[in-house]
Amino acid sequence: MDQIEEIRSKIDLVQFVSEFLPLKKAGRNFKANCPFHNEKTPSFMVSPERQIWHCFGCNLGGDVFGFLMEMERMEFGEALRVLAKRAGITLQTYRPSQGEAEKEKIFEINHLASEFFHYLLLSHEIGKRALNYILQRGIAKNSLEQFKIGYSPPRWEELQKFLVRKKGYKAEELEKAGLVIPNTKYKIQDTRYYDRFRDRLMFPLSDHRGNIVGFAGRLLDPEVKEAKYVNTPETPVYHKSELLYPLQITKEDIKKEGRAVVVEGELDAISSYQAGIKSVVAIKGSALTELQSRLLKRFTENLILSLDSDAAGDMAARRGIETADSLGLNIKVVVLEKYKDPDEAAQKEPEYLKEQIEKAENVYDFYINSAFKRFNGRTAEEKKKIGQEVVPVLAKIEDEIVKDVYVKKLADRLGVNEESVILQIEKLKTKTSPVRGSTAEPVVQKQRRDILEEYYLALLFQTKKVIVLLDKEEKDLFYSPINLKLIEALTVYLSQAKKFSSQFFFKTLPAELKEAFDKLYLIDFGEKIEDEEWAEKERREIRTQLKITKVKEELQAACRKLKGEKAEDKEGKIREQIRFLTQELRKLELL
Numbered sequence: 001m002d003q004i005e006e007i008r009s010k011i012d013l014v015q016f017v018s019e020f021l022p023l024k025k026a027g028r029n030f031k032a033n034c035p036f037h038n039e040k041t042p043s044f045m046v047s048p049e050r051q052i053w054h055c056f057g058c059n060l061g062g063d064v065f066g067f068l069m070e071m072e073r074m075e076f077g078e079a080l081r082v083l084a085k086r087a088g089i090t091l092q093t094y095r096p097s098q099g100e101a102e103k104e105k106i107f108e109i110n111h112l113a114s115e116f117f118h119y120l121l122l123s124h125e126i127g128k129r130a131l132n133y134i135l136q137r138g139i140a141k142n143s144l145e146q147f148k149i150g151y152s153p154p155r156w157e158e159l160q161k162f163l164v165r166k167k168g169y170k171a172e173e174l175e176k177a178g179l180v181i182p183n184t185k186y187k188i189q190d191t192r193y194y195d196r197f198r199d200r201l202m203f204p205l206s207d208h209r210g211n212i213v214g215f216a217g218r219l220l221d222p223e224v225k226e227a228k229y230v231n232t233p234e235t236p237v238y239h240k241s242e243l244l245y246p247l248q249i250t251k252e253d254i255k256k257e258g259r260a261v262v263v264e265g266e267l268d269a270i271s272s273y274q275a276g277i278k279s280v281v282a283i284k285g286s287a288l289t290e291l292q293s294r295l296l297k298r299f300t301e302n303l304i305l306s307l308d309s310d311a312a313g314d315m316a317a318r319r320g321i322e323t324a325d326s327l328g329l330n331i332k333v334v335v336l337e338k339y340k341d342p343d344e345a346a347q348k349e350p351e352y353l354k355e356q357i358e359k360a361e362n363v364y365d366f367y368i369n370s371a372f373k374r375f376n377g378r379t380a381e382e383k384k385k386i387g388q389e390v391v392p393v394l395a396k397i398e399d400e401i402v403k404d405v406y407v408k409k410l411a412d413r414l415g416v417n418e419e420s421v422i423l424q425i426e427k428l429k430t431k432t433s434p435v436r437g438s439t440a441e442p443v444v445q446k447q448r449r450d451i452l453e454e455y456y457l458a459l460l461f462q463t464k465k466v467i468v469l470l471d472k473e474e475k476d477l478f479y480s481p482i483n484l485k486l487i488e489a490l491t492v493y494l495s496q497a498k499k500f501s502s503q504f505f506f507k508t509l510p511a512e513l514k515e516a517f518d519k520l521y522l523i524d525f526g527e528k529i530e531d532e533e534w535a536e537k538e539r540r541e542i543r544t545q546l547k548i549t550k551v552k553e554e555l556q557a558a559c560r561k562l563k564g565e566k567a568e569d570k571e572g573k574i575r576e577q578i579r580f581l582t583q584e585l586r587k588l589e590l591l
């Protein structure tokens with residue numbers, strides 16, 4: 001057994017996948033909403049027997065390696081290392097790819113930089129002013145430690161001196177990590193590179209696995225006319241649109257509490273965390289990105305947005321909410337009347353903040369309330385403005401019952417007929433295309449016959465009744481070349497093996513059949529599959545359907561023939577066949 005196979009055999013795929021997604025038992029298999037495309041009914045299946053997964057919506061599938069690579073967007077080598085560690089196997093030959101090695105180096109450099117900044121803030125004279133500032137700002141000492149907050153000194157080369165001279169890294173490597181900038185601007189300085197972060201409070205930014213991917217540097221003095229925040233630019237490991245701060249610390253709390261409180265900046269997150277709101281994450285700016293929503297969805301389906309800006313008026317925030325909504329996340333919005341942001345509320349009145357989070361409004365209530373707050377809604381003109389803002393939101397609600405509830409609410413508050421609101425929604429629909437952007441569910445079109453064949457085979461394989469397929473009459477039911485090949489392979493296999501074993505049979509299959517075979521194990525029959533009586537009844541039913549389809553096709557073919565060769569059918573052979581097939585069909589339909 002090679003090492004890859006050894007790893008595969010030591011990790012249970014169901015257990016592994018369920019650490020990322022809530023898997024539900026479905027007969028012999030497990031299912032969930034697919035994490036790789038948008039859907040509201042599960043088509044992502046995992047087979048414990050075959051140790052494979054497949055999504056019938058987007059057609060992705062594979063083993064534990066493929067799952068991890070897809071899920072964490074890892075290279076194969078990276079996934080190999082992670083899974084080897086988990087399986088307790090020491091890899092004999094392992095060489096990271098160049099891209100992987102580069103990422104590792106950036107993590108290392110960032111880690112050392114964070115230690116350097118952290119040391120300067122907590123233990124060095126140069127960080128005194130910054131330390132006083134942050135403590136005064138209400139961030140407790142143990143938070144500074146937990147979040148590894150640091151300070152970058154007001155000098156041009158301090159970090160470089162440490163990392164290049166003391167630790168032996170190259171300045172070019174620091175540039176890749178985004179920590180230094182090539183010196184083209186400041187001619188006075190006699191240096192090739194200068195430090196990007198100077199005289200700033202430093203917040204290390206980690207991915208959810210705990211690798212430091214970059215930094216946010218915040219000004220101490222709000223009066224200085226520089227950008228309040230300087231962040232690491234996009235690097236091979238830092239992608240602004242993916243980051244959720246500090247998910248590596250709060251992800252377990254998010255899972256436990258079944259919700260994530262989303263705030264706008266690092267300090268909002270830390271203050272909230274300190275105040276006991278542990279299931280918190282911060283985004284940059286006011287808009288949740290699709291990648292962030294997808295990442296959060298791994299930990300919870302419930303988001304509570306507590307943003308600084310008015311999310312209803314802010315187009316970017318609104319788009320973020322729409323994306324999260326279309327991914328099936330439940331969204332509530334916190335309204336902080338008394339304070340400007342969660343940071344201030346957490347510092348001054350943590351109980352109030354907690355209360356407001358508990359009282360968070362459903363996002364649609366929030367849209368309606370927010371519009372009325374801004375436009376009053378007394379005159380026709382004001383009512384029109386409210387409609388213009390809220391109707392497009394309601395038009396996008398997918399659940400008709402929910403939509404109906406909010407149509408009523410809006411009509412009530414505007415003092416108009418429900419019909420007028422519905423009419424506005426209809427108008428909007430005819431204007432916009434029904435397809436929902438690029439993330440619409442892919443539709444896999446298949447012939448009914450193929451579906452029946454697959455279903456029939458799946459039933460036989462999953463209930464281990466494959467012996468039936470040796471029967472010639474059974475074989476004749478099939479039409480699809482791939483299914484016929486599979487049955488052929490099975491016939492060969494069963495002529496040698498005493499008993500059917502999916503594991504051993506799989507190994508005999510050529511590559512082109514392996515995938516088709518695996519898919520049969522993933523078709524979902526629900527709990528019923530355990531019921532032998534049901535399975536037998538279902539088998540007979542499907543068999544009849546397959547026969548009907550077959551006879552119908554033959555009938556159609558015969559009719560076409562008759563039309564084309566009218567003169568030739570002198571002996572009435574074709575007519576005879578048609579009569580026979582029609583009778584056959586009638587008999588079958590009576591079954």
Ligand SMILES: [Zn+2]
Binds near residue numbers: 035037057058059060
């Ligand atoms: Zn999918």
